[in-house]
Amino acid sequence: MPVALIIGASRGIGRELAMQYKAAGWRVIATARKEEDLASLKSVDCEPLQLDVTKLSDCAGLGERLDGEKIDVAILNAGVFGPRTEGLTAPDLQHFDAVMHTNVLSAMRILPIVLPLVENAHGRLAVISSSMASISERSNPAGWLYRASKTALNSVLKDVSLSTDKAICVAMDPGWVKTDMGGDSAEITVDVSVAGIRQTLAALKPADNGKYLQYTGTEHGW
Ligand SMILES: NC(=O)c1ccc[n+]([C@@H]2O[C@H](COP(=O)([O-])OP(=O)(O)OC[C@H]3O[C@@H](n4cnc5c(N)ncnc54)[C@H](OP(=O)(O)O)[C@@H]3O)[C@@H](O)[C@H]2O)c1
Numbered sequence: 001m002p003v004a005l006i007i008g009a010s011r012g013i014g015r016e017l018a019m020q021y022k023a024a025g026w027r028v029i030a031t032a033r034k035e036e037d038l039a040s041l042k043s044v045d046c047e048p049l050q051l052d053v054t055k056l057s058d059c060a061g062l063g064e065r066l067d068g069e070k071i072d073v074a075i076l077n078a079g080v081f082g083p084r085t086e087g088l089t090a091p092d093l094q095h096f097d098a099v100m101h102t103n104v105l106s107a108m109r110i111l112p113i114v115l116p117l118v119e120n121a122h123g124r125l126a127v128i129s130s131s132m133a134s135i136s137e138r139s140n141p142a143g144w145l146y147r148a149s150k151t152a153l154n155s156v157l158k159d160v161s162l163s164t165d166k167a168i169c170v171a172m173d174p175g176w177v178k179t180d181m182g183g184d185s186a187e188i189t190v191d192v193s194v195a196g197i198r199q200t201l202a203a204l205k206p207a208d209n210g211k212y213l214q215y216t217g218t219e220h221g222w
Contacts, residue, residue: 003072004073074125085145165209
């Protein structure tokens with residue numbers, strides 16, 4: 001039975017990833033930080049794992065808790081948006097730290113632990129990035145702290161991809177999705193986004209290692 005690890009599976013895209021892999025017959029290890037979300041994941045036969053990606057001890061303990069696993073698909077999904085700015089409003093230190101810690105530092109702590117487990121299965125590793133991470137396709141500065149964090153996350157993913165020839169690692173833009181973060185005006189529903197992410201990951205070839213892709217499989221400009 002193939003194994004998926006979904007980091008940040010309490011709601012939104014992460015929860016739907018867990019549900020769709022489960023429905024497809026996979027074993028799903030799904031992380032959340034709150035007790036009620038862990039119980040809810042357990043109730044749908046996922047294997048819950050408590051993880052606040054901003055807690056050093058939680059991240060460091062991941063290796064021991066997943067020791068010996070062979071993970072076919074690992075997806076780092078947890079993320080926050082931060083201040084909804086339009087122009088060049090400087091973030092305060094608290095917002096800057098929260099967004100960079102959740103979206104970037106956590107990846108630099110978690111991916112080195114998860115990569116060998118994905119290599120064990122010659123599997124696929126994705127970080128959930130955003131179209132807002134692209135510098136070459138950018139046409140406005142709205143949400144510039146979030147943009148900076150996801151561009152940095154793309155850089156982290158690229159370095160991870162350069163560290164392996166046994167796993168395929170990609171940055172994945174899920175589209176603009178109707179979730180708490182994406183809002184009601186978003187373009188697509190969570191089931192469409194996640195079906196596309198799963199299909200795109202399943203179709204990856206070794207030559208795709210290090211790419212920045214949309215949920216449709218189309219490549220983004222960096
Ligand atoms: N929705 C969109 O249009 C869109 C577009 C591009 C990219 N994305 C990216 O897609 C990912 C999922 O977004 P979403 O739309 O599903 O957002 P969401 O509904 O706001 O869900 C965010 C998820 O991240 C988790 N999370 C946040 N901080 C965490 C922490 N410190 N430790 C562990 N988990 C944490 C949340 O857990 P809690 O429930 O515990 O808070 C929740 O599961 C994010 O990385 C986001 O940047 C979304």
